């Protein structure tokens with residue numbers, strides 16, 4: 001039980017359908033009989049090798065299929081499939097603000113298609129492949145919520161669901177049914193399956209996150225954590241106010257490109273000290289540069305429950321320099337805006353929630369800027385997936401089951417931000 005497979009890199013993705021099944025990267029198909037059966041899909045489709053959790057080929061269940069930049073999700077349970085299709089249809093029409101915002105957090109939806117699988121026409125949901133731009137996609141499926149059974153669940157289903165991932169769900173309100181990571185330290189692809197996920201608890205989940213982030217032997221990469229947090233905070237802000245849906249057994253899919261991390265570490269083991277614009281946006285907010293001189297912003301880089309830990313410049317010269325800097329620089333430069341926001345956080349404890357939000361927006365803003373200027377710079381994202389059990393919100397209530405999982409996940413990522421460099 002545990003790590004399910006380690007695959008030497010580099011892994012050359014092959015277009016051949018046969019290669020998809022025989023390749024050791026896909027550990028989830030029974031290699032003897034079923035992969036041969038599975039070959040009975042159209043020639044321009046392959047098994048989706050980056051699937052880390054969810055239904056796999058087994059009897060009348062099928063795994064995800066890869067097709068020209070999309071993934072096809074076979075509908076094998078009609079009610080679940082119908083619910084998920086309805087959900088995506090509603091969101092893609094986005095007739096209200098909640099759904100308009102939500103659209104950004106889910107994979108692009110391209111309708112449904114019938115695919116002949118083993119001689120039978122199977123309806124499939126067509127979604128954007130969230131891994132398609134990444135050379136070495138590291139993927140983690142995090143199932144959100146303590147309760148993973150929906151309002152229509154049978155007694156048997158409830159008992160079955162309650163028996164799984166008990167420690168993790170109880171203490172963190174989420175669980176990890178699978179992930180894969182291109183490990184930089186040994187150049188291998190490692191896959192962790194649901195059996196491993198079921199052993200995790202509140203003490204070991206942070207370690208699993210570090211494994212996923214290639215941060216077992218070195219501090220987590222700050223740029224990577226900020227990218228994940230920026231996505232997570234947006235989803236959190238949305239989940240805090242939405243009263244349209246209640247999600248059961250739905251996941252967040254975290255994806256990043258280990259190739260970019262590798263390059264960053266190779267060229268710049270301490271990216272925080274680089275001053276070029278492309279990387280400067282990712283420097284810790286403890287430093288700003290004015291006329292080639294480093295200025296302390298007072299932010300220690302640490303976030304706690306009470307808010308960010310601030311270190312007001314101690315020397316009078318530095319303090320004056322900082323105040324002058326903030327007073328004089330009122331332009332729209334993102335970095336200067338960040339400093340002004342941080343300055344405001346001196347009144348943080350009086351209005352934690354509001355200031356926390358603006359701080360988060362500040363990070364998001366930095367990322368937005370980066371996005372506009374160099375879209376290709378982003379190499380990590382979080383999307384909400386799996387809406388087979390998405391229901392209308394009961395009594396117009398907040399989905400606290402979902403929100404709590406998101407909050408805890410964010411807390412762990414904020415702790416990683418503290419450790420990051």
Ligand SMILES: Nc1ncnc2c1ncn2[C@@H]1O[C@H](COP(=O)(O)OP(=O)(O)OP(=O)(O)O)[C@@H](O)[C@H]1O
Pocket residue numbers: 050051052053054055056064071073107127128129130131139141178249251253385386387388
């Ligand atoms: N849009 C996507 N892009 C890339 N990978 C995806 C996408 N959607 C799903 N996946 C991959 O497929 C896996 C299963 O997806 P999903 O959870 O939607 O399927 P499922 O069979 O309904 O899962 P479950 O058994 O948990 O209900 C995910 O863990 C992820 O690895």
Ligand SMILES: O=P(O)(O)O[C@@H]1[C@@H](O)[C@H](OP(=O)(O)O)[C@@H](OP(=O)(O)O)[C@H](O)[C@H]1OP(=O)(O)O
Pocket residue numbers: 053054080143164177194249388
């Ligand atoms: O059997 P079902 O109804 O398809 O439900 C599966 C469930 O069997 C599966 O549990 P298990 O194989 O881990 O015991 C769930 O997987 P994880 O909880 O491990 O991710 C599936 O999520 C269930 O599917 P669904 O979410 O549609 O109920």
